Amino acid sequence: MTELLDQVYKDQLAIWIGKTCHLRLLYKISRDGCSAATFHQKCDGQGPTVTVLYNTNNTIYGGYLSQSWHSYSNFINDPNAFLFRLQYNGSSNPLKFPIDHNSYMYAGYGKSSYGPTFGDSDIRSFSGTINKSGKYFPLNGSLNMGNIYLLNGQNVNSITNGHLQVTDLEVYQVKDGSDPNKSTEVAVGSVILDYPWRKFPEFNEEAVQQLKKLIIDFEPESDANLSAVNILLIGQIGAGKSSFFNSVNSIFRGKITSKARSGSFEHSLTTVFRKYTIKDQNSGHNLKIRLCDTRGLEENFRMDAQEIAYILDGNVPDRYQFNPSSPFTTETFGFIRNPRLGDKIHCVAFVVDGSTIDVMPQKILKQLKELQGRMNQRNIPQVVYLTKLDKVCPKVDEDASNMFYSPAVRDTVNKVADVMGLPRGHILPIKNYENETSLDPNIDILILKALKQTADFADDYLEEQVDKMAAEGKRKEKD
Ligand SMILES: Nc1nc2c(ncn2[C@@H]2O[C@H](COP(=O)(O)OP(=O)(O)OP(=O)(O)O)[C@@H](O)[C@H]2O)c(=O)[nH]1
Ligand SMILES: [Mg+2]
Structure with missing residues (x-):
């Protein structure tokens, strides 16, 4: 089964993370099953990760931690953490939501019975095991965004549509350097499009x-x-x-x-x-x-x-x-x-x-x-x-x-x-x-x-x- 995340979104995440890096898929609920135990087995101790949720409105959002997931029933302290939205209702619309610098000691939470959890309650994805219901996974967590992360004028509805019905959830490991399987290297911040994103007079x-x-x-x-x-x-x-x-x-x-x-x-x-x-x-x-x-x-x-x-x-x-x-x-x-x-x-x-x-x-x-x-x-x-x-x-x-x-x-x-x-x-x-x-x-x-x-x-x-x-x-x- 292939990864869902488009290369442009991966490049965007690399820009936000701020270094040349590539993503390696660790965990995917539609492939591995939606269970907190499997999530921890595959993702604990793996260093920086990106968690991506895909909901039934075709919205893509999630969070980044520069520190490893763990199962110690304890917070993850991380000043570099951020939440993000990549796509909203099917349209590309990337936004980064940085952590509130007074609260970075609560960037994430690791507990064996919990799936990926950001802030003390910003994103609680799920706990235990979730079975697929028809086309989606009805995650049993909660979204209380704007608690530890700064939403810069956005709100939970404009980032997540306000619900946790997801078609998939993926966790990627962030690895340093460019992707050895890819011949074209994407250096962070130096990504340039082939076409302009706004029409403008010639530069001369x-x-x-x-x-x-x-x-x-x-x-x-x-x-x-x-x-x-x-x-x-x-x-x-x-x-x-x-x-x-x-x-x-x-x-x-x-x-x-x-x-x-x-x-x-x-x-x-x-x-x-x-x-x-x-x-x-x-x-x-x-x-x-x-x-x-x-x-x-x-x-x-x-x-x-x-x-x-x-x-x-x-x-x-x-x-x-x-x-x-x-x-x-x-x-x-x-x-x-x-x-x-x-x-x-x-x-x-x-x-x-x-x-x-x-x-x-x-x-x-x-x-x-x-x-x-x-x-x-x-x-x-x-x-x-x-x-x-x-x-x-x-x-x-x-x-x-x-x-x-x-x-x-x-x-x-x-x-x-x-x-x-x-x-x-x-x-x-x-x-x-x-x-x-x-x-x-x-x-x-x-x-x-x-x-x-x-x-x-x-x-x-x-x-x-x-x-x-x-x-x-x-x-x-x-x-
Ligand atoms: N790199 C870069 N620096 C800039 C740019 N515009 C302004 N600066 C620098 O930012 C600093 C502040 O610029 P000012 O023009 O004094 O800002 P201001 O808004 O008038 O600030 P106040 O009058 O103090 O409120 C200066 O050192 C500028 O050289 C820019 O487009 N790029
Ligand atoms: Mg001035």
């Missing part, structure tokens, strides 16, 4: 020039009468907000510049609200797109949701100095009392560090959701600039034009779309200028495309606002 100098021209020619909705659209950059500290502005500025200056301070510090480096204009060096004209840089979100410093609301509504002046001990209010010096459409924010770009999304603190996620609530109330369009993907995939680090051929980037995009509740097409993978000393067209294209898409969303918002104001004007005339 001509495309850079075309995109630059589109952005230079960009005009906000004419009826709105604005000099520029305002895009607000917002996100966790160190995510790359200031670097994004610097990258855009560098592209239009024709050389690497760093006008906005950027770097890595414990507290947000940006403490002043800035509305930056960008000048095109060749024409000498300013772009009709302004980038607004804010203070970063921190775990122990809550960005006041009302303060963000004032930024969105155009009440906060350029160069306002954020003060964590006294948030911006109507009484603050400089408060703009009667903001016009041109003072407001027309699109929000969440800047998210793609390399740390698995460990984004819950407090930050909560803050982001709260801020999103304020944006949704105002119908302000939202995108995500996903940064530091060079750290997620070495191939992207080598060459930014590999971005849409990297499965690791694709999975990070899917994860962020899930966490943020935004369509995947609104998640824009980029690479900021950070270490480079000269411009690179492949980096330029990603940044320019993201900027153009954001400007277009801002323009859609303006159009809607102009229509709304016209309708309100008509209503007033009638009154």
Whole structure:
């Protein structure tokens, strides 16, 4: 009987495990029988393993332990453990759920009468012996996910369909090195697809020039009468907000510049609200797109949701100095009392560090959701600039034009779309200028495309606002 796990899923697991490895099937309930005794006989003491459950909804999920299974009626201590979903209702949709670092001593549980058990109760697969009933095994365990493992916005239903009726359960041993039976070696993180996972313009100098021209020619909705659209950059500290502005500025200056301070510090480096204009060096004209840089979100410093609301509504002046001990209010010096459409924010770009999304603190996620609530109330369009993907995939680090051929980037995009509740097409993978000393067209294209898409969303918002104001004007005339 053959293994059920597709090679792409095996490669995905290898990426998550983080080393070049291959999987060897140890135990399979449809072949060996579903019994805790057989599971332990075949899997105890075998080192790192992956347990995979296949349910009757065609969903595939499971867990990884870097430590051996045992039968000592005791927990398995493992900071590297994680749960995962590979497929949901027949569609590939891989997500990793890392262990909560305060609870890794409860990563798994080994007991002779229990089948594979993750957390103290996250996944209890079965106990004793289970007979097949028709086409599936009605496992007698329980699913209490989100206990020891972090679900990053998912829940037991969106990972497992909320039941334990499985057509199969397999346990694979994780062996170091590439598979000796396979001629093609898959080195972790360097897996590249033959076809792009998202359609994108060609990566060449001509495309850079075309995109630059589109952005230079960009005009906000004419009826709105604005000099520029305002895009607000917002996100966790160190995510790359200031670097994004610097990258855009560098592209239009024709050389690497760093006008906005950027770097890595414990507290947000940006403490002043800035509305930056960008000048095109060749024409000498300013772009009709302004980038607004804010203070970063921190775990122990809550960005006041009302303060963000004032930024969105155009009440906060350029160069306002954020003060964590006294948030911006109507009484603050400089408060703009009667903001016009041109003072407001027309699109929000969440800047998210793609390399740390698995460990984004819950407090930050909560803050982001709260801020999103304020944006949704105002119908302000939202995108995500996903940064530091060079750290997620070495191939992207080598060459930014590999971005849409990297499965690791694709999975990070899917994860962020899930966490943020935004369509995947609104998640824009980029690479900021950070270490480079000269411009690179492949980096330029990603940044320019993201900027153009954001400007277009801002323009859609303006159009809607102009229509709304016209309708309100008509209503007033009638009154
Ligand atoms: N490798 C890599 N590093 C990046 C990228 N973007 C930003 N960085 C680095 O990340 C660090 C933080 O970047 P900033 O632009 O200062 O981040 P910020 O969001 O403005 O942070 P605060 O102002 O402190 O809230 C800097 O050292 C940047 O060089 C990227 O795409 N890839
Ligand atoms: Mg900054």
